[in-house]
Amino acid sequence: MAARERVVLTAAGVVTPIGQDLEAFWSSLVTGASGISQIERVPVADLRVQRGGEVKKLGRIKDWRGVPDCRASRLLIAAADDLCSQAAFRPLPLDPARVGVVVGTALGGVEEGEKALAGDRGRRRLPDALYDAPGWNLARWLGARGPVITVSTACASGATALAVGADLLRSGEADAVVAGGYDALSRFVLRGFDALRSLTRDEVRPFDRRRSGLLLGEAGALGLLVRERDARGPRLGTVLGYGSASDGFHIAAPEPEGRGLERAVRAALADAGVSATDIDLVSAHGTATLLNDRIETAALKRALGRRAHEIPINSIKGSLGHTMGAAAALEAFMCLLSAQRGLIPPTLHLEESDPECDLDYVPGQARAARPRLMLSTSMGFGGCNGALVLEAA
Amino acid sequence: MRAPAIRALGVLSGAESATRATSPARSADRGSAGAISGPPQMKSLKKETVDPRILTLARPDRPGDRFRRATRECLLALAAVDAMLEDGKTSREAIAGERTALLYVTAAAYGASNREFIERRGGVMHFAYTAPAVVPAEVAIEFGVVGAYGILIGGAPATLRAVEQAARLLEAGTCDRALVLVVEIFEECADLYARHRRFYRWPLVETAACLWLERGAGVLAFESARGGRRGRGAAREGERFAAGPLADLRDWRARGSPGPLELSGQWRGEYARLHWSPEISHARGSAA
Numbered sequence: 170m171a172a173r174e175r176v177v178l179t180a181a182g183v184v185t186p187i188g189q190d191l192e193a194f195w196s197s198l199v200t201g202a203s204g205i206s207q208i209e210r211v212p213v214a215d216l217r218v219q220r221g222g223e224v225k226k227l228g229r230i231k232d233w234r235g236v237p238d239c240r241a242s243r244l245l246i247a248a249a250d251d252l253c254s255q256a257a258f259r260p261l262p263l264d265p266a267r268v269g270v271v272v273g274t275a276l277g278g279v280e281e282g283e284k285a286l287a288g289d290r291g292r293r294r295l296p297d298a299l300y301d302a303p304g305w306n307l308a309r310w311l312g313a314r315g316p317v318i319t320v321s322t323a324c325a326s327g328a329t330a331l332a333v334g335a336d337l338l339r340s341g342e343a344d345a346v347v348a349g350g351y352d353a354l355s356r357f358v359l360r361g362f363d364a365l366r367s368l369t370r371d372e373v374r375p376f377d378r379r380r381s382g383l384l385l386g387e388a389g390a391l392g393l394l395v396r397e398r399d400a401r402g403p404r405l406g407t408v409l410g411y412g413s414a415s416d417g418f419h420i421a422a423p424e425p426e427g428r429g430l431e432r433a434v435r436a437a438l439a440d441a442g443v444s445a446t447d448i449d450l451v452s453a454h455g456t457a458t459l460l461n462d463r464i465e466t467a468a469l470k471r472a473l474g475r476r477a478h479e480i481p482i483n484s485i486k487g488s489l490g491h492t493m494g495a496a497a498a499l500e501a502f503m504c505l506l507s508a509q510r511g512l513i514p515p516t517l518h519l520e521e522s523d524p525e526c527d528l529d530y531v532p533g534q535a536r537a538a539r540p541r542l543m544l545s546t547s548m549g550f551g552g553c554n555g556a557l558v559l560e561a562a
Numbered sequence: 563m564r565a566p567a568i569r570a571l572g573v574l575s576g577a578e579s580a581t582r583a584t585s586p587a588r589s590a591d592r593g594s595a596g597a598i599s600g601p602p603q604m605k606s607l608k609k610e611t612v613d614p615r616i617l618t619l620a621r622p623d624r625p626g627d628r629f630r631r632a633t634r635e636c637l638l639a640l641a642a643v644d645a646m647l648e649d650g651k652t653s654r655e656a657i658a659g660e661r662t663a664l665l666y667v668t669a670a671a672y673g674a675s676n677r678e679f680i681e682r683r684g685g686v687m688h689f690a691y692t693a694p695a696v697v698p699a700e701v702a703i704e705f706g707v708v709g710a711y712g713i714l715i716g717g718a719p720a721t722l723r724a725v726e727q728a729a730r731l732l733e734a735g736t737c738d739r740a741l742v743l744v745v746e747i748f749e750e751c752a753d754l755y756a757r758h759r760r761f762y763r764w765p766l767v768e769t770a771a772c773l774w775l776e777r778g779a780g781v782l783a784f785e786s787a788r789g790g791r792r793g794r795g796a797a798r799e800g801e802r803f804a805a806g807p808l809a810d811l812r813d814w815r816a817r818g819s820p821g822p823l824e825l826s827g828q829w830r831g832e833y834a835r836l837h838w839s840p841e842i843s844h845a846r847g848s849a850a
Contacts, residue, residue, distance in 0.1 A: 178741040228767035230688065246583060256801045257836075266787075266788070270622045274715075275695075279676055279692075282673070282677070282680065284677055285623075286677065286681060291797070295754055295757060295758055296758065297763070298673075298676075299669065299673075299715075300672065300694065300715045301672060301720075301830075303668070305830055314754055314788050316786055316832070317830075317832065318714065318716070318723065319714070319715040319716060320712065320713055320714055320715070320722070321693075321694045321695060321713045321714075321715050322695055322711070322712065323693055323695040329712065333712075333727075334773065335728070336727075337645050340730075341704045342786075357676070357680060357692075361679065361689030362689070364689055365689055365690075369667075412710070413710045413711050413712065414660065414708060414709060414710060414711070415698070415699065415702040415707060415708045415709070416699075416702070416708065417699075417702035417703050417707060418703060418736050419703065420688070420690045420691065420696045420700065421688070421689075424684065428708075429708060430707070432660055432709075436710065436736070442735075451606050456675075490729070500775050507649050538760065548575075549578060549695060550690050550693045550695050550696060550699070551690070551693060551695035551697075551699030551702075551712065552699050552702060553695050553699075
């Protein structure tokens with residue numbers, strides 16, 4: 170069988186609660202900064218938990234003319250602006266018909282639907298409420314005329330988008346793909362998670378004995394993918410493999426043994442053509458819910474065997490909250506930056522170990538290390554499990 | 563790319579129910595749908611509708627407490643899989659397990675549950691049901707489908723892309739069979755669609771469909787481009803969003819599968835086409 174085309178990530182752009190460009194994001198992660206604050210943009214007074222990882226002011230772009238007044242679209246476009254400033258990608262340096270866009274989201278433009286149902290008769294509110302609208306708005310802003318794909322594998326969406334983007338390149342349908350994920354904080358999702366009692370009033374403490382739930386965050390995270398043979402200049406790393414698997418267990422709760430996540434990890438390793446012993450770093454989903462962290466730990470132990478006890482495993486959700494559709498893309502970028510910078514960000518607010526979470530979760534402060542192969546795991550509503558294997562540049 | 567073989571197809575369509583009646587409030591017939599009986603005719607679930615421009619499918623009855631709060635789109639997805647199994651003359655065990663991939667596509671089916679949650683109309687809507695991911699999740703839970711999965715949001719081109727993705731998964735050996743599931747419902751948001759009626763080809767036809775693919779021998783070609791051409795199916799019967807290609811496939815089979823098969827569709831200015839080679843094959847026998 171012919172060797173599979175390698176796909177590399179040449180640049181990334183982000184907008185997050187801890188920084189509105191890749192450098193600020195990275196600096197905040199390694200210094201242990203927190204992006205959690207009182208939510209101000211939407212009314213939360215009636216909710217049990219009123220904090221989250223909110224981006225207070227989208228400061229990157231001064232002139233939003235021509236861009237819909239849609240928070241989700243603007244998060245995406247702000248992340249794209251960061252990407253384009255690094256990669257000189259706007260105006261597009263290649264045939265627009267050969268540039269694809271693949272974005273992952275759990276919520277799409279649902280906030281536009283909220284506004285429309287509240288009586289806002291704005292011409293674009295309803296069309297932008299469809300979950301694929303922000304992806305098309307991004308393509309329009311970029312000037313991309315190639316395939317535009319929206320995936321919605323819940324909180325694994327960002328990983329799925331990077332994998333689908335890599336497939337578009339391998340199939341020859343595009344020569345460059347802007348891929349990643351996004352989601353905005355809205356009353357819709359805040360009320361939903363509040364009702365599920367998944368949110369904590371404490372800090373987000375992944376893998377900590379005292380962990381009591383997650384906080385939501387908002388973000389946009391996009392990477393520029395190209396085939397390795399077409400790549401010029403610097404690169405962040407390679408998307409080596411991807412695996413997915415359904416739990417087939419419950420619409421909201423993870424399967425108690427983490428079998429779905431285990432299958433996804435095994436599939437990703439197989440897709441990448443590597444073994445568990447090759448993995449040097451795991452970016453865990455690590456939401457800090459009681460169930461997630463215990464189940465994820467068990468799944469990683471089974472999928473990676475002894476290697477799970479030998480390597481660092483971190484979660485960045487203590488810093489910025491659970492950014493849903495953006496989470497897996499941000500975590501993938503964190504992995505690649507760790508390799509590039511030789512530093513692994515800590516798991517913020519992890520202070521007391523849990524006997525059921527007994528792996529090395531990088532507590533305290535950033536750790537010097539230069540991983541070569543990294544695994545990023547994701548779990549989402551509906552039993553969506555995804556895993557990415559990434560290789561350092 | 564090697565074309566997958568079509569093992570079975572289940573399509574539930576509001577067009578077949580032919581109930582363009584104007585009737586009392588839609589809430590009145592919640593839970594009143596008849597049981598599904600099957601293919602190849604696949605009698606549609608009849609339902610009266612408040613909007614004559616929407617051809618609707620009723621909420622299927624499904625026994626079991628687990629489905630008490632399930633949304634109409636979830637129950638229709640399950641019904642589509644049932645119909646597909648009937649078409650394939652096989653049992654649910656044939657699709658269970660980790661060697662079955664599940665790809666779900668919708669443009670807008672989540673609109674109903676999103677709206678209900680926003681407006682608190684149901685009052686007890688479980689938030690998780692607002693996620694598109696929960697529709698294939700219900701299928702995964704009910705039928706034990708725990709292999710690779712994907713969820714694409716978009717119109718007909720997304721469905722054609724899902725078939726291509728299924729072919730790729732089959733060719734790579736990631737799975738032994740792949741299900742492409744599509745659900746589109748409109749009724750709960752009929753007034754919202756009406757505000758933007760110029761964007762759509764009316765009537766809107768509610769559809770739930772599931773296509774079972776296995777490794778095949780022909781050749782599959784997928785192409786997409788920006789441009790305004792419309793798919794044949796959409797022009798003939800109304801707008802089905804992502805479900806159009808599978809309804810077209812059903813029609814093609816009903817005509818005796820005259821090859822070659824070409825499915826097409828457009829969405830937001832993207833036109834996509836999927837061409838199956840004349841050697842298109844129909845898998846036979848057990849899928850196990």
